[in-house]
Amino acid sequence: MSNLNQDHGHSQQASYIGPEGVLEKRKQYFFPCTHHFYRNPPQIVRGKMQYLYDEQGREYVDFFAGVSVVACGHCNEQITAKTIEQLQTLQHTTTIYLTQPMVDLAERLANGVLPGSLKRTFFCNSGSEANEGAMLLARLHTKRRDFIALEYGLHGRTYLTMGVTGIPMWRSDDHLDTGVTFIPRPYDPELDDETAARRSVEALREVLDKKGDTIAAMIVEPIQGNGGMITPPNWYFREVKALLEQYGVLLIADEIQTGFGRTGKMFAMEHYGVVPDIMAMAKALGNGVPIGAFATTDEIAASFNRPSASTFGGNPMSAVTALAVLDYIEHEGLVERAERVGGRLIKGLRILQEKHQLIVDVRGKGFMCGAELRGADAQASADLTDAVLEQMKDLGYIIGKNGTGRNVLAFQPPIIMPSQDVDAMLKALDDVLTACEAGEC
Structure with a gap:
């Protein structure tokens, strides 16, 4: 396919204000x-x-999915048809009243989707709210x-x-809760993966020995997304869970980005053979x-x-959409596809x-992976990553970025996503990196 295909089925509309117009309104009306x-x-x-399309009708292959959200594809007709039908029937009543979609969704999650003995679900509106509720529950x-x-x-x-949250740029509040102890993650560019993971476990042991009786839970991402696609060794979370259990400390798995098939398992913790005590979910469950x-x-x-209640949590429209998402994941074999085609990408x-x-x-694992780029120094690495993103966008590919130095290409x-689009993107990335190495980036 041509990566700058024109979307002839949807002509440019005069109502589009264009990128400059959007940027100007953001400048005037958004927070800085x-x-x-x-x-x-x-x-x-x-x-x-x-695919995504811009105001000029240009086509882009989306390798970021709105940060792991539209796992089943943008405007998937099989899913949006269910959403529209419910939207035209009953959109909202709140949890105080009896509606069927939310209890059907909770039942569906408990019977064959959630791992182990996880059974009870509290619905809310976002990943942040899900993690906040999980921490309150702990x-x-x-x-403690x-x-x-x-x-x-x-x-x-x-x-x-x-x-x-352990990424400094996302800790916006200068007066955060002081009852949090951070330990090294199971990754260090100066160490091999096994040594880094072992250091993390030993740090956990020391914290638990000192103040285990004050700690309610440990919260983890099975794969750190924004932290740079950090993927621990397969034994890591088993040892973490065993240690926590000795001290009566719960394990919260933040599966906001990793959940619902993305890594080649329904939930990423399944790669590690661990069932958490509490699991937080969002993003892909609603497909937008x-x-x-x-x-x-x-x-x-x-x-x-x-x-407790959530005014919009589990509303009929979101619950029906989530049920359609689960149907689509199952019927289309998306978990297996993430393992197979995502493995091809990696x-x-x-x-x-x-x-x-x-x-x-x-x-990474499956369709949650990253490629770390490195220039002469930290700033050069970040600038290189931005340049690669820009050139890939111009070739018709949307890729994300993350990492503590903002120098990891995020896929x-x-x-x-079909394998032919994966192969075409890799070819384009090969060409862009070749140009960068020749000083043309």
Whole structure:
């Protein structure tokens, strides 16, 4: 396919104000904390499965999926038909009233989707809210206050979730909760993976020995997304869970980005043979419709018996959409596809790593992976990454970026991405990296 295909089926509309107009309104009406990718950003006006289209009708293959959200593809007709039908029937009543979609969704999650004995679900609106609720639940159950988190994790922008977020740029509040102990994550560029993971476990042991009786839970991402696609060795979380259990500390798995098939398992923790005590979910469950949830066992859920509700959580429209998402994941074999086609992507990136010295590492599982780029220094690495993103966008490919130095190319595409688009993107990336190494980037 031509990566700059014109979307002839949807002609340019006079109502589009264009990138300059959008940027000007953002400048006037948004908070200054809001940023965007690209020196020359397009105005995205339409999406269809793995494709996005700008105001000029140019086509882009989306390898970021709105940060792991549209796993089933943009405007997937099989899903949006269900959403529209419910939207025209009953959109909202709140959890106080009895509606069927949310209980059908909770039942569906408990019977064949959630791992182990996770059964009870509390619905909310976002990943931040899901993690916040999971942390509150841990406090209620253990009657303890404090938390353990990994350095460079990202868990949200609410008060508790920002407190356990270990990436400095996302800790916006200067007065966060002080009851959080950070330990090294199971990764260090100066160490091999086994040594780094072992150091992390020993740090956890030391914290638990000193103040385990004050700690309610440890919260982790099975794969750190914004932290740079950090993927621990397969034994790591088994040892973490065993240690936590010795001290009565709960394990919260933040599966906001990793959940619902993206890594080649329904949930990424399944790669590690661990069932967490509490699991937080969002993003892909709604395929673009806002929804969040946290789930746990009967025993732990029984501790959350004080009055609580979420005005929009589990509303009929989001619940019906989520049910359609689960149907689509199952019927289209997306978990297996993420393993198979995502494995093809990772293999291709590793081949490029062998060819291009600018790629220093490739990490991840399935369709959640990253390629770390490195220039002469930290700033050069970040600038290089921005230049690669810009050129790939101009060739018709949307790629994300993350990492503590903002120098990791992030690949989190719709899971429906076909192998031919993966191969074409890798060829384009090969060409861009070759140009960069020749000083043309």
